[in-house]
Amino acid sequence: xxxxxxxxxxxxxxxxxxxxLKPSSAGYNKxxxxxxxxxxxxxxxxxxxxxxxxxxxxxxxxxxxxxxVDEKGVVTVSCIIGxxxxxxxxxxxxxxxxQRPDQxxxxxxVYFNGDxxxxxxxxxxxxxxxxxxxEKG
Numbered sequence: 696x697x698x699x700x701x702x703x704x705x706x707x708x709x710x711x712x713x714x715x716l717k718p719s720s721a722g723y724n725k726x727x728x729x730x731x732x733x734x735x736x737x738x739x740x741x742x743x744x745x746x747x748x749x750x751x752x753x754x755x756x757x758x759x760x761x762x763x764v765d766e767k768g769v770v771t772v773s774c775i776i777g778x779x780x781x782x783x784x785x786x787x788x789x790x791x792x793x794q795r796p797d798q799x800x801x802x803x804x805v806y807f808n809g810d811x812x813x814x815x816x817x818x819x820x821x822x823x824x825x826x827x828x829x830e831k832g
Contacts, residue, residue: 787806791805
């Protein structure tokens with residue numbers, strides 16, 4: 696999988712869960728790309744399973760439930776079919792689930808923390824530049 700990021704963005708190698716990319720002046724705004732091990736027939740179901748699992752863990756640890764507040768299907772310019780869920784009240788996260796030809800899933804999480812300009816710029820970048828490669832990752 697490849698994604699073209701703008702100049703000035705960096706890889707945060709201190710974060711060990713997935714691949715974290717962010718602008719140098721982004722504060723808490725970032726993108727996290729990770730594989731998903733959910734078994735589902737498509738991106739919509741994988742997205743919903745992920746949110747159910749996240750909320751189960753949050754409830755068990757006495758954290759606030761994070762609802763899905765918006766959902767929509769997406770398609771990249773390179774024809775990867777996906778699904779976007781917006782999480783939280785107030786909204787702070789877009790999760791984009793995409794399915795590879797081998798039926799496995801990966802997720803591109805956009806932590807925008809209320810910054811809709813950042814969220815919109817990231818969605819444009821994802822939908823225009825995301826490509827599948829021969830490697831999983």
